[in-house]
């Protein structure tokens with residue numbers, strides 16, 4: 001794989017780029033799969049067709065603070081998931097909240113991940 005910050009080739013198990021010192025999941029100037037430059041905001045690498053994986057902490061048009069607050073107060077109903085287009089996660093939280101009340105525990109985990117910039121928006125996942 002390649003450093004997404006500087007395009008340098010590196011080992012798959014490397015956590016930090018030896019050339020620029022940036023963590024492997026950070027930066028978005030280069031494709032991690034082929035090392036070619038990708039346009040800012042591009043969803044797919046034009047050189048190899050692989051989806052450009054977004055790092056955590058990207059909530060589109062919403063502020064991190066907004067998502068964190070919504071998650072904290074309304075997270076048990078999956079409201080923050082619906083705001084981020086993650087319908088599956090939202091529905092799972094509502095169902096779990098109604099059935100046994102653990103939807104809010106999932107929301108709390110989301111909340112911590114959001115604070116730590118570890119939350120990854122993924123509409124295909126249910127958790």
Ligand SMILES: [Zn+2]
Nearest residue numbers: 003006017020
């Ligand atoms: Zn680098």
Ligand SMILES: [Zn+2]
Nearest residue numbers: 031034045048
């Ligand atoms: Zn590529």
